[in-house]
Amino acid sequence: MEQPDLIRSARFRKEREEDWARLEKLVAKAESQGLHRMSFDEARDLAALYREGTTSLAIAREISLDKALLHYLEALTARAYLSVYAPQESVRGVFSRFLRRGAPQAMRRSWLFIALGFLCMGLGALAGYLLYFEDPAWYYVMMPPELAGGRGPDASTSYLRSVIYDEDPDASGLGAFATFLFSHNTRIAIFVFGLGVFLCAPAIALTFYNGLIFGSFIALHVDRGLGWDIAGWLSIHGVTELSAICIACGGGLQLGAAILFPGQLSRIESLRQAGRDAAKLAIVAAVMLVAAALLEGFGRQLIQDMNTRLAIGWGIGLLWLLWFALGGRARS
Template identity: 70%
Template sequence: METAQLMRSARFRAEREDSWRKLEALVEEAERRGLHRMEFDAAKELAALYRQVTTSLAIAREISLDRALLDYLEALTARAYLSVYAPQERLGGIVGRFFTQSAPQAMRRNWAYVVAGIMAMFLGAVVGYLLYLEDPSWFYVFIPGELAQGRGPDASTASLRAVIYDEHSREGGLGAFATYLFSHNTRIAIFVFGLGAFACAPAAMLTFYNGIIIGAFMALHVERGLGYDLGGWLSVHGVTELAAICIACGGGLKLGTAVLFPGDLTRADALREAGRDAVKLALVAALMLLAAAALEGFARQLIQDPVIRYVVGWGIGALWLAWFALTGRTKT
């Protein structure tokens, strides 16, 4: 019985082995170079031989050939399937498509969530600003004393101005605040996105709180006649950095909305569907935070003129907006 099975396997293999070897060589070429770089005739033959080997595998299973032959055919079939049907796009193509299509299209599809994040930030800034004007002691509630380093309501106007423009003071005061603000905003961006799935509230509240910090800090300087100067200082990196928070918040709100209002889908399916765009928003926010880190680390120190600070900060903001609004539109 076993001898007869081996003889059937040997005869079955002898009749088809040439095509299997040829397919194996083509699969190796496709794995090494990629199907898109193969000659058309070779790629066409690969697809045809793949169909033949699947038939051989089905027959081999039906007539119960030896295990070694079945293992070989199963492995060859799996490799050929991946060569023919697996996505052929390389990492460079995926990254390029993200920048030219996926990211800006996701931003446009979810603009309402991003606007909601902007509104949460803006309202928080208004609240922080007004609370400070009502009672300056609120400043220390929102901004810890070790962070303020004496640049609070008790500081003189001259010392506040010196921190903004005096190169020797940059490592203290606003320099420390900028470092704290970036690390703080990075954590906030992660939290507002990750916690957004919990009924939206944490994402909106954290973004609101972040706005309160900015509002209180701005109110301090406006009260001393330094609002324009601080605005320029913040614009260099803050336009990009704070926009990233709002976009991350938008991604979190997208997830939270899917949980609250799944529609005809289960909540798990709705969350999975919403996650496709939400993750793209999170990646955009991460990219913007990296850009903000570079701006905070170099441009803020090198640029001292407030007008140029505004131009650089808001000019870069306009470039982000142009990317979101104009890139990846299909021609009609």
């Protein structure tokens, strides 16, 4: 019985192996150069031979030919399928489409969750600000020591002022503080997105806590008459950086809401659908954090005028808002 099967397998292979070799050659060319660089005849033959290949695979499975042939046909047809039907777009094209349409459209669809992220941050900042003026000792409760870096209620006003206006921020410790602040905020953004799936609570708590830190830090300088000065220093990168945290929080809340309120869908299906936009929000937050790092790295040191820093920080914030509001809208 085994001998007739081998003979049948050899005959089957011999009758079709020329077409398979031609298909393999076309697939290799499509993989290396792309369909757009193939001639019309080659693209036509690729599609036709792919269909013939799937037919051969179906026949091979039906008549139980040798496993080596089955594995070869399965791999070949899978590669041909990707060459014929997979999106023929470069990484640059995918990223460009994401920036032009995907990201702003996802932001608009998720506006409620993003607004909740900003609300959590804003309430935390307000609470931190008010608690400081209720009792400055709250500052040490809310502010991690490594973030404070010597800036607290016990520090003198002249010291706080000198830190902000020192032309050598590395010598004053402000450069180290800014670097640590960026690292801290990046971790917070990752956590609020990743932990949002756990019924939203961790994302809300972390965003609120980050607001507490921000509010108490601002209150310290306002109390010393340096509110405008620290606002200028923080604005140049903080508008983008803190917005990224709120957007990441919105993405996490979107995942958590999909589990809490799946509607008519199963929780897995609801999470899968919500994850499409939530993942885009996470990428937007990552892009904004990179932009904030560049603004902090160059703007903080090169631009010393507080009014200019305020204008740059909030001007760039306005550009982000215009991108989110207008990007990807269909033209009439």
